[in-house]
Amino acid sequence: MACKTYLVEDSALIRENLVGFLEDVAEAEVVACADSENEAVAWLHAHRDEWELAIVDLFLLQGNGFGVIKACRDRGKNQQVIVLTNYATAEMRERSQALGVDAFFDKSSELELLVDWFESRRAQRH
Numbered sequence: 001m002a003c004k005t006y007l008v009e010d011s012a013l014i015r016e017n018l019v020g021f022l023e024d025v026a027e028a029e030v031v032a033c034a035d036s037e038n039e040a041v042a043w044l045h046a047h048r049d050e051w052e053l054a055i056v057d058l059f060l061l062q063g064n065g066f067g068v069i070k071a072c073r074d075r076g077k078n079q080q081v082i083v084l085t086n087y088a089t090a091e092m093r094e095r096s097q098a099l100g101v102d103a104f105f106d107k108s109s110e111l112e113l114l115v116d117w118f119e120s121r122r123a124q125r126h
């Protein structure tokens with residue numbers, strides 16, 4: 001069963017590529033996307049139980065991913081939040097982890113780790 005995934009990414013090209021990647025490689029179903037903090041937070045509040053995984057970029061067209069992560073604090077036990085960003089500095093990782101993300105990946109160098117994370121998640125669900 002596909003993981004219902006909400007994708008928050010400001011680049012249309014990256015968003016399009018990620019949707020294909022997630023559906024093909026990670027067996028995820030992207031249920032909706034946003035490119036700004038306000039849009040993402042509004043969707044999350046309106047669709048509290050309609051996602052299992054939120055994938056969040058940190059730098060968005062408006063606002064940032066930290067606001068989106070904060071909006072996920074009251075998520076259900078079956079819901080996870082991961083960061084996928086090009087700005088994978090130690091400070092960004094620490095700040096994201098302090099806000100409660102389940103995982104953090106660098107878009108440019110850690111896609112294999114993301115695939116491994118999905119495989120591990122899938123194994124835990126079965």
